[in-house]
Amino acid sequence: MTGVIGRRAIPLSRLTPTRSRQIVASVDVLLLFALPFELEPTADRLGLRDEDGAGLRVGETARHRIRAAVTGVGRARADAACRELVERRRPEWVLFSGFAGGLAPDLAVGDLICPERVVLWEGERFDEERPSTALPALALPADAGFSSTLARAAAAAGARLSTGPLVTVDRAVRDPAHKRALGATTAAVAVDMESAASVACAAELGIPCTVVRAISDAADDTIPEGLHGLIGPDGAVRPAEFERISHEPELRDALRRLAEAGQRAARSLADVFEACLSP
Numbered sequence: 001m002t003g004v005i006g007r008r009a010i011p012l013s014r015l016t017p018t019r020s021r022q023i024v025a026s027v028d029v030l031l032l033f034a035l036p037f038e039l040e041p042t043a044d045r046l047g048l049r050d051e052d053g054a055g056l057r058v059g060e061t062a063r064h065r066i067r068a069a070v071t072g073v074g075r076a077r078a079d080a081a082c083r084e085l086v087e088r089r090r091p092e093w094v095l096f097s098g099f100a101g102g103l104a105p106d107l108a109v110g111d112l113i114c115p116e117r118v119v120l121w122e123g124e125r126f127d128e129e130r131p132s133t134a135l136p137a138l139a140l141p142a143d144a145g146f147s148s149t150l151a152r153a154a155a156a157a158g159a160r161l162s163t164g165p166l167v168t169v170d171r172a173v174r175d176p177a178h179k180r181a182l183g184a185t186t187a188a189v190a191v192d193m194e195s196a197a198s199v200a201c202a203a204e205l206g207i208p209c210t211v212v213r214a215i216s217d218a219a220d221d222t223i224p225e226g227l228h229g230l231i232g233p234d235g236a237v238r239p240a241e242f243e244r245i246s247h248e249p250e251l252r253d254a255l256r257r258l259a260e261a262g263q264r265a266a267r268s269l270a271d272v273f274e275a276c277l278s279p
Contacts, residue, residue: 029277030091031068032082034194035231037262038098041270043068046278061278067091071194073233075168078194082201094209096198097273099216099265100190101173103183104164110264111159111215112272113190114150115166118211120196121186122170146210146276153275159214159268164189166211168196174223183219190215212272214265217258224254 048057071081167188
């Protein structure tokens with residue numbers, strides 16, 4: 001039996017995540033985000049600098065050597081970036097991060113998820129039974145030291161931390177009704193568009209991995225369809241779309257609210273990564 005992750009068909013028997021050893025000093029960490037504005041606050045907090053010509057932000061803390069990069073949006077880009085960077089840089093631990101949409105009603109903007117399972121959803125509708133081709137849930141190994149530090153850091157930042165399932169989909173879930181349906185069908189507490197591919201890639205390559213994401217839109221939040229084209233697949237803002245939105249008051253106000261929520265989510269990630277990676 002195989003599952004399609006990104007653009008590759010991978011035998012499901014090979015997708016058992018690597019057991020992480022205790023994370024100690026002098027560990028090479030690869031930190032991957034889908035979008036540039038998800039990464040920037042964390043890079044600033046950790047003092048990461050540009051690595052010329054490599055598309056990486058790099059730095060060292062007392063405990064870790066860190067490389068951070070942007071993958072772009074979606075499973076295919078996440079798989080390709082993870083595969084290329086892991087094979088070229090050979091990190092000892094991969095952290096997949098960025099934003100997620102809330103499905104559980106008790107998760108607010110800025111709250112955090114470190115899922116014990118990641119589920120791949122390949123259906124076109126969010127209220128139907130999960131297709132048989134969907135990837136089974138993946139159990140993510142968690143370093144005990146990291147997990148406890150993450151929990152303390154989240155509490156210090158005033159953020160709720162959930163370890164509930166995360167579901168990966170191929171298109172943004174913008175409507176509260178669709179979020180409720182997807183949550184009910186999959187039992188997931190949050191949704192993104194990359195993690196299943198990234199986790200499967202790390203598992204195939206034998207690299208311990210962890211997912212830490214921040215909620216940028218809650219279960220009851222609506223993302224207007226008119227904002228759909230603002231971010232390109234590479235994660236960059238499209239100037240023409242931004243110009244169009246700036247002339248439509250309702251969309252402009254919605255974008256402002258989403259930007260404020262994104263800033264809060266990005267700060268939550270920066271808070272916990274600063275505490276976990278540079279104590």
